Amino acid sequence: MSLKPRRVDFKETWTNLLGTVEGVITCGQVKRATWNDRFSDVYALCVAFPEPLGDQLYNETKSFLEDHVSKLHMDVCESGEENVLAIYHRHWREYSKGSNYLNLLFGYLNTRLYKKTKKSDADRIYGTFTGSSEEFTGSSEDNVLEIGKLGLDIWKRLMITGDNWLIIKRFDVLLKLLLKEIKKDRLGDSINQGVIQGVILSLVNVEQYKKKRPLQLYEELFEEVFLDETGSYYKQEANKLLDEFSCSEYMEKVSQRLDDENLRSRKFLHGSSYSKVTHKCQEVMVAAHLSFLHSECKIMVQKEIRHDLKNMYNLLHPIAGGLEVLIDHQQKHTKHLGLDAVSNLKGDNIPQQFVENILEIYTQQRELIQSVYSGDLKFIGALDRACTTVVNHRPSQRVPCKSPELLAKYCDTLLKKSSKGMSENEVDDKLTNSVTVFKYLDDKDIFQRFYARMLARRLIYAQSMSMDAEEAMINKLKQACGYEFTNKLHRMFTDISISSDLQNKFSAFIKDEAIDLGISFSILVLQAGAWPIGQSNLPTFSMPQELEKSVNMFESFYNKSFSGRKLTWMHTFCSGELKLNYLKEPYFVTVGTFHMAILLTFNNSITCTFADIMESTRLPEPELVKQIQTLVDTKIIVTQDSSIVDEKSALMLNMGYINKRTKFKITTTVQKDTTQDVEHTHTAIDEDRKLYIQAVVVRTMKARKILKHNLLIQEVISQSKSRFSPSISMIKKCIESLIDKQYLERTPKSTDEYSYIA
Numbered sequence: 001m002s003l004k005p006r007r008v009d010f011k012e013t014w015t016n017l018l019g020t021v022e023g024v025i026t027c028g029q030v031k032r033a034t035w036n037d038r039f040s041d042v043y044a045l046c047v048a049f050p051e052p053l054g055d056q057l058y059n060e061t062k063s064f065l066e067d068h069v070s071k072l073h074m075d076v077c078e079s080g081e082e083n084v085l086a087i088y089h090r091h092w093r094e095y096s097k098g099s100n101y102l103n104l105l106f107g108y109l110n111t112r113l114y115k116k117t118k119k120s121d122a123d124r125i126y127g128t129f130t131g132s133s134e135e136f137t138g139s140s141e142d143n144v145l146e147i148g149k150l151g152l153d154i155w156k157r158l159m160i161t162g163d164n165w166l167i168i169k170r171f172d173v174l175l176k177l178l179l180k181e182i183k184k185d186r187l188g189d190s191i192n193q194g195v196i197q198g199v200i201l202s203l204v205n206v207e208q209y210k211k212k213r214p215l216q217l218y219e220e221l222f223e224e225v226f227l228d229e230t231g232s233y234y235k236q237e238a239n240k241l242l243d244e245f246s247c248s249e250y251m252e253k254v255s256q257r258l259d260d261e262n263l264r265s266r267k268f269l270h271g272s273s274y275s276k277v278t279h280k281c282q283e284v285m286v287a288a289h290l291s292f293l294h295s296e297c298k299i300m301v302q303k304e305i306r307h308d309l310k311n312m313y314n315l316l317h318p319i320a321g322g323l324e325v326l327i328d329h330q331q332k333h334t335k336h337l338g339l340d341a342v343s344n345l346k347g348d349n350i351p352q353q354f355v356e357n358i359l360e361i362y363t364q365q366r367e368l369i370q371s372v373y374s375g376d377l378k379f380i381g382a383l384d385r386a387c388t389t390v391v392n393h394r395p396s397q398r399v400p401c402k403s404p405e406l407l408a409k410y411c412d413t414l415l416k417k418s419s420k421g422m423s424e425n426e427v428d429d430k431l432t433n434s435v436t437v438f439k440y441l442d443d444k445d446i447f448q449r450f451y452a453r454m455l456a457r458r459l460i461y462a463q464s465m466s467m468d469a470e471e472a473m474i475n476k477l478k479q480a481c482g483y484e485f486t487n488k489l490h491r492m493f494t495d496i497s498i499s500s501d502l503q504n505k506f507s508a509f510i511k512d513e514a515i516d517l518g519i520s521f522s523i524l525v526l527q528a529g530a531w532p533i534g535q536s537n538l539p540t541f542s543m544p545q546e547l548e549k550s551v552n553m554f555e556s557f558y559n560k561s562f563s564g565r566k567l568t569w570m571h572t573f574c575s576g577e578l579k580l581n582y583l584k585e586p587y588f589v590t591v592g593t594f595h596m597a598i599l600l601t602f603n604n605s606i607t608c609t610f611a612d613i614m615e616s617t618r619l620p621e622p623e624l625v626k627q628i629q630t631l632v633d634t635k636i637i638v639t640q641d642s643s644i645v646d647e648k649s650a651l652m653l654n655m656g657y658i659n660k661r662t663k664f665k666i667t668t669t670v671q672k673d674t675t676q677d678v679e680h681t682h683t684a685i686d687e688d689r690k691l692y693i694q695a696v697v698v699r700t701m702k703a704r705k706i707l708k709h710n711l712l713i714q715e716v717i718s719q720s721k722s723r724f725s726p727s728i729s730m731i732k733k734c735i736e737s738l739i740d741k742q743y744l745e746r747t748p749k750s751t752d753e754y755s756y757i758a
Contacts, residue, residue: 005049014060017041021061024105025068025098025151038105046112054112058144061106065151069095069158076159085177089198095155096205103148110146149209156206156217174199175222179229185264186233197268204270215272223273227280230261235284242289247296251311254285279318286315287322294325301329310372323378331382334365338390351409359433362387384440391440400682404443408450410434411473415458417465427469435476442725444481445692449685451477452488452532459496460524460573467493481722491530499524502558509557521550525558525567533570541571542618544597580636582606583657589636590665594619594627599636607652610645621647634666693726693734698743701756709752 020038023030045053072091079087103110145153160171178199181191203218210216234257241253258281265277286293293312300308309326316322341357365383373379394401411434414427422430441447458464471493478486503522510517526533543551555567574593578600579586591599597617601608614624629645631637636657640650696719701707707715713731720726735754738744747753 005047006044007050008044008048008053010045010048010053010056013041013045014057017057018064020105021064021102022068024101025065025095027094027098027101035105039108042106043108046108052112054109057109058147061147062150062154065154066158069154073159081173081177084173085181085195085199086192088174089195089202092155092202093198095151096202099148099151099155102151103146106147110148146209152206152209160203160206160221161217171221175225178222179226182226182264182268183229183233185267186260193267200268201270215270218270219272223269223276226269226273227276230277231280231284234261234281235288238285238289242292247293248305248308248311251293251308251315254315255311257281257285282315282318287319290316290319290322297326297329301326301333304368306368306372313373313376317376323376327378327382330379331386334361334383334386335389337361337365338386339393342390342393351406352413354403354406355410355434355437358387358391358437361390362436388440388442391437392442401443401446403437404441404447405450405678407434407437407441408447408454411451412454412458415465415469415473416463418463424466424469427465428472431469431473432476435480438477439480442721444485445688445723446682446685448485449532449681449688452492453681455489455492456531456533459492461575485723488530491527495526495530496524499526505561506554506557510553515553517550517553519546519550521554523554526570528568533573538568538570538572539620539623540618541594541597542616544600546600547576580657582653582655585662587657587659588663590663592627592666594623595631595666598624598627598631602637602653606655607640607650610647610649610651613651614647630666636666689724689726689730690734690737692723693720693731694738696720697731697735697738698756701744701754704756706747706753706755708750709754712754 017038020030020034022028042057045057072095076084076088076091178196181196185191185196200218200222203222204215207214207217237257238254241250245253258278261281262274262278265274269277293316297312300312312326313323316326338358338361341361342354345353345357347353362383365386366380369375369379369383391403392401393403411431414422414430414434438444438447455470458470464470474486474489474493477489502525506523551569558565558567571593575590576593576596577588577590578596579588594617597619598613601613601616610624610628613628614621617624619627625645625647628637628649628651632639632643632645632651635654637651638654639645640652641648645651693716696716697712700712700715700719712735713728716731717726735744739746739754742757744754745757747755
């Protein structure tokens with residue numbers, strides 16, 4: 001076949017072409033040779049000489065398609081109501097398939113004619129060309145479309161949206177029949193799913209070529225009417241269910257209806273309608289009856305009826321504001337459980353009861369949120385608020401919160417060597433869980449102070465179960481609160497490591513100098529600023545003669561190694577091991593330095609007076625009475641007159657002392673927390689808070705220069721909340737103190753505004 005333009009008889013060629021077009025549009029049998037010849041005919045007409053005949057071919061094809069669709073429409077109109085959907089669907093399926101093939105057959109015409117007059121995408125989308133509104137939709141007589149699109153456009157005009165009264169009436173019948181069939185499906189009757197889906201989706205496919213609002217026809221002619229009918233149907237259904245069933249049963253039925261309608265949408269409708277249908281059903285069956293559902297939330301939450309709560313959550317979750325009542329009841333319930341669990345704790349292991357009871361409630365409620373509420377962050381937030389209230393609960397505003405102290409004691413119990421029966425992994429798991437409680441503390445600085453005191457004891461007296469566990473716990477706290485929070489704790493660890501190296505160097509020094517100390521001597525050198533050990537009010541004390549050589553040698557060694565440093569001996573934290581040789585069998589007892597000094601006075605005599613011991617040790621009388629009383633209580637020494645020690649007491653060794661253990665320890669008062677120690681800790685914390693607040697105020701005012709009173713208060717609270725919750729009265733006192741110190745001043749213009757004094 002020659003591709004050169006030639007003269008073509010349009011009438012003859014069109015007659016040949018028409019038969020094939022009819023066969024293609026009706027999906028009839030067309031031989032391959034004929035199909036190939038028709039391609040040549042289309043090409044010949046488009047490049048005909050002297051004038052191309054593409055326009056004439058386009059118009060004739062358009063006229064043929066219009067006549068064909070008109071005949072199909074008459075066939076649909078003349079069919080009975082029971083067959084109209086099936087006939088429409090059959091014609092549409094055949095016509096849409098034929099249009100696709102016809103578009104292929106006229107491919108060269110599309111290329112030559114359509115592309116020559118094609119509007120740009122920008123013109124189609126934004127309408128930058130001039131013309132009637134019909135030009136935007138591609139339905140104008142003058143608007144040139146590809147043959148496939150032209151076929152769809154003709155179907156839309158002559159079968160669905162035309163101005164002809166018969167077309168409008170027939171489509172209304174189609175629409176009513178579609179709604180009727182879908183209602184039958186809701187009632188459980190059998191229908192032809194393929195036909196219903198095909199008819200509905202024809203409204204989508206007929207405009208699928210459009211780039212702007214391709215679903216407009218589907219939405220306006222079918223979807224809006226369908227949604228209104230769906231709303232009416234399920235509104236009646238909801239009222240009927242409310243009359244017949246309880247809330248639990250109603251939720252079951254509504255959930256089933258929603259699932260059924262969701263499945264039905266996927267059987268019949270376009271994907272864009274799925275969420276709209278679900279929303280309409282939720283609107284009339286859930287949102288319209290929120291007060292009824294909310295009234296049942298409280299009892300379900302209190303009884304933890306999980307199945308009903310899960311249904312309630314699934315129904316309320318998509319509704320704007322629907323979950324707020326349920327969340328509130330869940331928060332109150334968790335708070336109630338928590339307060340019951342931590343109130344009126346009794347026994348010796350109150351810290352363990354407190355922490356583990358809270359963790360038990362937390363774990364239960366977290367698991368419930370995960371399984372019932374799908375881990376919804378709003379419910380997790382409610383759990384956090386409830387746990388914060390429980391952990392920071394105090395019976396009276398005048399009484400400080402005990403939670404930080406109890407949590408510190410719980411961690412202390414786990415990290416001590418005395419935590420028997422637990423592996424390191426079990427201890428690590430419990431410590432990890434304790435950090436969960438720690439995160440809910442408002443007064444984290446109180447916990448820090450108590451934890452540091454207890455850590456100091458464990459490190460000084462070598463009571464830690466594992467140094468790895470200690471370090472792991474500090475790292476957990478660091479992750480929760482940052483490096484600044486654990487800075488001093490890290491420095492305490494560093495001191496222990498440095499002291500170990502220092503001890504080795506001292507031992508090497510003694511060996512090199514060939515010095516015999518006479519005793520086994522070890523030391524810890526601690527930084528004054530890192531350890532929570534007070535250096536004030538240290539009692540006077542005369543070192544026992546047996547220790548003087550060791551102490552002097554170490555001081556000499558240390559001063560040679562580090563110039564400009566001063567050592568302060570903390571005798572109250574020292575301990576030593578004595579061997580009791582005066583009994584039937586030898587005993588080894590570990591005692592504090594004061595106890596050691598008292599017992600060593602009995603090396604020269606079995607009996608000593610209180611005055612002799614006081615002269616030897618130089619301890620103040622109250623401290624000496626306390627130390628001797630401890631030894632009397634343990635029956636290592638006895639009084640000749642009474643069991644109460646005073647300045648007139650005569651003391652002697654108990655020569656008949658018996659103990660089941662040959663090695664034992666006498667705990668000093670420093671190793672136990674007294675009421676005075678706790679009060680002193682809280683006082684120190686208050687002072688630290690005041691300094692912290694003052695630093696925040698100065699830092700803020702230095703940056704802002706001028707600031708309103710309320711804004712300054714908010715800034716202080718914001719910066720302090722990671723450590724503690726400052727009271728407004730404390731902040732005001734700190735501001736007044738800074739004004740007195742001339743860091744700030746009130747501005748002349750306003751009494752509630754401050755300016756920074758450089």
